[in-house]
Amino acid sequence: MIIKKINNSFSKSEFTNKLITIKKLNYKEIIEKIKNGLFNFPIFSILSIYFAQCFYEYSLEGRKDLQWMHANLKFFGIYILISTVFFVFGFVSLGKLIKDLTKIINVGNDYKKYDLYNIKNNNKINKYTKLILKKFNISLVLYRNLLIILFVKLLIISFYKITKDKGATLINHGQYNLIAFTTIMLIYLIGFLSWFLIFKNWTIKNTIIRLFILIILVYISFSIKNIFVSKNWPIGIDGKQLKFKDESSGGGKVCEIETNFIAWPSFLPKGSTRIITGSSECPSESEQFSRLNNGILTMDNCFEENKQYTLSPVFWEEQKKFDTFTNDFKYYEKLFKGKTQTLQYTKPVEIKHETVMAICGNQTEIHYHNIKNQQFYQRTLNNFNSPKIKEHVDKVKLPNHPDEKYNKKPIDILFLMIDALSRAQFKSAMPSTFETLQSIQNQGHSKVFQFFRYHSLKPFSDPNTMAMYNGFNRVGYDDIDYENNINDQGGIGGGGGGDGDYHHDDTNTFTWEKNPMFYQSFRNDSYVTTWVTGLCQDWFQHYLKMDKEVGSVDHEMALPFCSPQLHPPEKPFGIFEGPYSIRRRCLGDKHVHETIFQYINQFWENYKDVGKILHTTFMDGHEGTNEVIQIADKGFQKFLDKDLRPKLNDTFLILASDHGQHMSGYYMWSKGGKIEVAMPMLYLVLPSWFLEKYPHLEQQLLENENKLSTPFQLYDTIRTLSTFPEFGGIDMKDPNGVRNDNQKGFLGKIPDDITCAQLGIPHDFCVCK
Numbered sequence: 001m002i003i004k005k006i007n008n009s010f011s012k013s014e015f016t017n018k019l020i021t022i023k024k025l026n027y028k029e030i031i032e033k034i035k036n037g038l039f040n041f042p043i044f045s046i047l048s049i050y051f052a053q054c055f056y057e058y059s060l061e062g063r064k065d066l067q068w069m070h071a072n073l074k075f076f077g078i079y080i081l082i083s084t085v086f087f088v089f090g091f092v093s094l095g096k097l098i099k100d101l102t103k104i105i106n107v108g109n110d111y112k113k114y115d116l117y118n119i120k121n122n123n124k125i126n127k128y129t130k131l132i133l134k135k136f137n138i139s140l141v142l143y144r145n146l147l148i149i150l151f152v153k154l155l156i157i158s159f160y161k162i163t164k165d166k167g168a169t170l171i172n173h174g175q176y177n178l179i180a181f182t183t184i185m186l187i188y189l190i191g192f193l194s195w196f197l198i199f200k201n202w203t204i205k206n207t208i209i210r211l212f213i214l215i216i217l218v219y220i221s222f223s224i225k226n227i228f229v230s231k232n233w234p235i236g237i238d239g240k241q242l243k244f245k246d247e248s249s250g251g252g253k254v255c256e257i258e259t260n261f262i263a264w265p266s267f268l269p270k271g272s273t274r275i276i277t278g279s280s281e282c283p284s285e286s287e288q289f290s291r292l293n294n295g296i297l298t299m300d301n302c303f304e305e306n307k308q309y310t311l312s313p314v315f316w317e318e319q320k321k322f323d324t325f326t327n328d329f330k331y332y333e334k335l336f337k338g339k340t341q342t343l344q345y346t347k348p349v350e351i352k353h354e355t356v357m358a359i360c361g362n363q364t365e366i367h368y369h370n371i372k373n374q375q376f377y378q379r380t381l382n383n384f385n386s387p388k389i390k391e392h393v394d395k396v397k398l399p400n401h402p403d404e405k406y407n408k409k410p411i412d413i414l415f416l417m418i419d420a421l422s423r424a425q426f427k428s429a430m431p432s433t434f435e436t437l438q439s440i441q442n443q444g445h446s447k448v449f450q451f452f453r454y455h456s457l458k459p460f461s462d463p464n465t466m467a468m469y470n471g472f473n474r475v476g477y478d479d480i481d482y483e484n485n486i487n488d489q490g491g492i493g494g495g496g497g498g499d500g501d502y503h504h505d506d507t508n509t510f511t512w513e514k515n516p517m518f519y520q521s522f523r524n525d526s527y528v529t530t531w532v533t534g535l536c537q538d539w540f541q542h543y544l545k546m547d548k549e550v551g552s553v554d555h556e557m558a559l560p561f562c563s564p565q566l567h568p569p570e571k572p573f574g575i576f577e578g579p580y581s582i583r584r585r586c587l588g589d590k591h592v593h594e595t596i597f598q599y600i601n602q603f604w605e606n607y608k609d610v611g612k613i614l615h616t617t618f619m620d621g622h623e624g625t626n627e628v629i630q631i632a633d634k635g636f637q638k639f640l641d642k643d644l645r646p647k648l649n650d651t652f653l654i655l656a657s658d659h660g661q662h663m664s665g666y667y668m669w670s671k672g673g674k675i676e677v678a679m680p681m682l683y684l685v686l687p688s689w690f691l692e693k694y695p696h697l698e699q700q701l702l703e704n705e706n707k708l709s710t711p712f713q714l715y716d717t718i719r720t721l722s723t724f725p726e727f728g729g730i731d732m733k734d735p736n737g738v739r740n741d742n743q744k745g746f747l748g749k750i751p752d753d754i755t756c757a758q759l760g761i762p763h764d765f766c767v768c769k
Contacts, residue, residue: 422660
């Protein structure tokens, strides 16, 4: 029945005639018909621009859910790319139509009237357009002018749609979208101009030949460079590298990391973004009107009548004004309430607060320094072998230090955490710092351990820092992970998660008793503890949603990082300002990391006779260009080489990151980016004399350099060290040694064939092949 109906409506002869007609059309005619249909009828341009606006709107979707945002980054990128294609097609086609109409008008003698004859005979104008113009008696001039008005109106509306969201938060992230959109459009523009200039000066044949030669040369250069980059990627200190054991001898499947990919950041020339970001240097010292040297504030370069200084300055009111004051700032608001004081400056003055703001007319400058607290100093002085620990002292006998040379104080602990830096990126972006670690290793007074398979838990800070600081598991698993029994693996470590667990069960609720901070394992009567935030954020409130235990931290440095210079109250997380800025991060005439190193040196000097624990976060890697961390290389190298090296004989150094780069196209679009974001850097540096005394520790650390591990193992390692006499001889949060032998981190045995599931790494983030 259906076939019969088709035969009745469309005869065989008609079908044959259609085929003959199609055959008669040559290629150029088909193209011309398509062009006349698309480019010469404005409805297609309007629809294209509308779709472009819609796709860009889709890319602006945001949620206060970091995990969701990371999962959807690639889709945002696709939406932005599609929107640029539609925008280009829409505006180019509409512009071409206006240009063609203008040509027709300029060639004709009398187009100010309707001249329908010429319209009919001009194939530059779509036949439907001709019908509309004829029906409504519209002249070409009027039609052209209406299209110009439409073009301008669409351009204004599109500009508004693209720029209306300039935020830099999880919910409103339009500033980042705008940068991506602008970059793609610039690529289009450069490509078009190059194409235009090439064909203007060369014939098609010459163009093809030259282009072919250029492609060959670029390919050869790229291939040679890639050979060196690929060969260098797995290599670390002492020429050691990411390697694999024979599975037949290992007794199980070993985690193999893919190395066959292109490390695109290595091909970008240093300083490639300077045309946008400006100089990498901070303003010179002569441009500053105030100084804080040796605790004395001077304002010699201030010539205003109004000269003041504010002790412990706070900036909460400005943040509230712009609605950027969040719950994690309430702790600081409470902590510094009543401590802020503004005074007139008349002469050099001694500053007894750790943070001060100098005021010269309408200008402000922030300074901070470490001030020795006699109460903290006396609490920890000469107690190393005569403990004054209030709790647990009757339960456990503390061993005396066996070496008279080191029996006055415990080994110091310095924890430098650089946010968003992979092992490979650290080596390529900070070559001077890497070479300094190699030099320290060569010198022999300390030994450097590197962990090639150190694996993050997610591509953002929350679960990784919680795991490394207090062994708490808030990774967020899905049904597949639970089907793989991710919470029921037997093995090692994990911050007290039960006998034999590789990681803390993620169903457990947080308590300070079960999940103490790493520094709480060390004796309070022997260590002064300092926490430097590195950005305007209370880590405890932001991630744990609670205040730190009272008295657990002696010095806390946060206020300078909340100042408008580093945390603009209106847009604190912008691309060009704030802790995620692609530009230099300066506080006065110094980079932020340099001011932190200055504070560390002051802290080390003030408490040189007692044990010290200092943790600090650096945000230099937390941006998408890879340029800011390169700027920091010089400062890190200087600190490690000149300031810290002489102290390493009595210092345990942790140089770590929480995850790799996660704010760039490399992470979103490439295989290498997906691998590197999961493989942050981790270096542990211990005094040689300590390892010579405990050779089994060195042996275990060396064996574990190529084992799969996570921040849970780092947490366990630090806590285990607290039980050695040189670090105090007791884990204050586990005085009776309840933590089992498997909870020793890198100081215990990690199986060769350990799996991601056993370590608590989600299946969709694990980079093991």
